[in-house]
Amino acid sequence: MTFGRVNPQFQLEDQGITGLGDVYYNLMEPALIEAALKNGEGKLGQGGAFLVTTGKFTGRSPKDKHVVKTADVADKIWWENNKAMSPEGFDALHADMLEHMKGKDYYVQDLVGGADPEHSINVRMVTELAWHNLFIRHLLRRPEREALDSFVSDFTVINCPSFSANPERHNCRSETVIAMNFEKKLILIGGTQYAGENKKSVFTLLNYLLPEKGIMPMHCSANHAIGNPVDTAIFFGLSGTGKTTLSADPSRTLIGDDEHGWSDRGTFNFEGGCYAKTIGLNPEAEPEIYATTSKFGTVIENMVYDEETFELDFEDSSLTQNMRCAYPLEYISNSSESALGGHPKNVILLTCDAYGVLPPIARLTPAQAMYHFLSGFTSKTPGTERGVVEPEPTFSTCFGAPFMPRRPEEYGNLLREKIAKHGATCWLVNTGWTGGAFGTGSRMPIKATRGLLTAALEGTLNEVEFRKDENFGFDVPVSVPGVETALLDPRQTWADQAAYDAQAAKLVGMFADNFEQYLPHIDDDVKAAAIG
């Protein structure tokens, strides 16, 4: 049987997916929650939030992500960063997955990636779990109900957690698999329940498609001044660096928390919802995000709660440090309805420096911005990727290496052109450690980061005195009204300043070693901005 609303000419059978049990098309939140409850997938929490756990996989599994090496993409993919899968392996995987799906109920959402209709793609999400359907309905963008009657997808994602891949037969690494086939316009996910794989696979897809249209796809959050989209800011950052936290700013309008494009028309969110970390979520520091955790339909992933009162425990990370909540953009009160912004006036590179060496804010020249964008120095946050248990310093190019199918210079050059054309001011912001490295120092107070960002975005920061940093060559403010001056110079925050100097020298060396791979691909001005 089939239920719900769908284009009669574009049902699963029309895509060769046959023999399923019941198929539910485009259910809305109440019906999806009902289905998920009936299936025993989770529990209803306070305010009608939906509480789930995801078993073994509570973060992404980047080592199991593959791009299918078909002829048309072979010379476009950055293979050093993307694992190949053979077309034969993919075809076997596809056939075996369709066979495995037979007789089981499935949930389908027909959605859109990209808030700018000129650059959007239609994505059909076929999920075994009703709550995955709810999750992706929050995260992507919804067509009008009437448009569902003629919806045809550009790409289809099938997510089947109960399927186990066979490494030998499917040319993959383990029983868990994320396989992207750009030629067949199909993404297959198996063997993991972590919801983030759904949204990040669509992101990877757009990262592949958009550069060919001259659009810069970005792992960043975005907001604009209230009532003034011309004053847009974007915040690049790897997971856990503060994109979601810092973009939800009561004094600005939220455009989106994770993935955006920059076209000739300005910025646009790829998504229609947010996916926030809830570990240590504090109602004073982050009231808007906190409030979403007891709203109807918010998906709460891997959080411990009281069995009787269903009260969430924001401090208990026994299931994972990567506990999450997913909610539609409009659950944040000052969010943009259109999810569109102007050309960024400010470009912020968020880094979470576990060494405690980088200052809380520095102003970058365009060449320095390009250098740092390509370097992508930051830390992996515990839990977001499988196997990471404490902040792990890394160079993640474009502040999102796991999602970049193409070579970093392609993204770097696009960003550089746009920054130059629109005269954006660039900043590096360290939300990581201060007063010492991870283990001795402490995480930068959110209040201080917010204060510095407000000063940067409102323009007052450009009026203060700056010093040139000896190690990194960028401009660092000497004092900023409303922010504790001692925080601005990391060396002063360390009890042992010789230890700071040693750590800084080590980091400079790491930057230099990492950047060698980019030297053959970049212009002289970026070379001149290189560190070490």
Ligand SMILES: Nc1ncnc2c1ncn2[C@@H]1O[C@H](COP(=O)(O)OP(=O)(O)O)[C@@H](O)[C@H]1O
């Ligand atoms: N100075 C800071 N700036 C931003 N986030 C901070 C800071 N200090 C601690 N945090 C915490 O770090 C985490 C940042 O996560 P999040 O905003 O979800 O990152 P992202 O969206 O980039 O993955 C949150 O748990 C937040 O409470």
Ligand SMILES: C=C(OP(=O)(O)O)C(=O)O
């Ligand atoms: C959801 C993820 O990222 P972010 O923390 O950037 O939202 C992820 O990397 O799985």
Ligand SMILES: [Mn+2]
């Ligand atoms: Mn985020």
